[in-house]
Ligand code: GDP
């Protein structure tokens with residue numbers, strides 16, 4: 001089994017940290033060409049029977065400017081071209097308008113499974129992690145996006161990083 005994944009979420013929610021913790025092979029691609037920026041490969045998650053190529057996305061913001069809208073169109077095309085999406089919401093901040101905006105975008109990408117990831121769990125007590133899992137589930141319901149899984153992890157602390165990889169791989173199409 002093999003396929004492509006990307007991570008989406010507000011800036012500073014821990015996407016890059018999680019990707020770096022997750023991937024076994026870092027592939028440094030530096031180019032100013034927009035296509036290679038869009039296709040930038042973070043690395044590959046290796047399993048005995050599977051591999052997952054993690055590609056980067058620019059941050060998704062609520063578009064306020066034309067430049068912002070163009071960036072967001074790059075994000076949208078990435079979302080439709082990957083096989084599975086990891087949607088990151090941090091444990092230490094209340095779910096807010098930025099998260100709801102992204103969730104609504106994800107509701108439009110109906111064919112691609114979305115795994116919701118509560119990041120930075122090391123920053124809060126377990127009770128707060130549990131509350132955030134519930135809040136993210138409610139966010140999904142309100143936005144009309146069906147999360148394939150909702151998983152807590154800490155990219156920095158190395159907590160359940162492998163599980164995130166396993167869950168993303170499990171949602172890849174067969175073959
Ligand atoms: P991105 O903008 O979503 O890619 O977020 P980054 O991965 O760049 O992380 C943003 C900030 O949060 C950085 O200062 C990271 O060191 C910090 N950070 C990321 N993941 C974690 C985590 O799991 N725990 C803690 N405590 N901090 C984290």
Ligand code: MG
Pocket residue numbers: 015016017
């Ligand atoms: Mg980043």
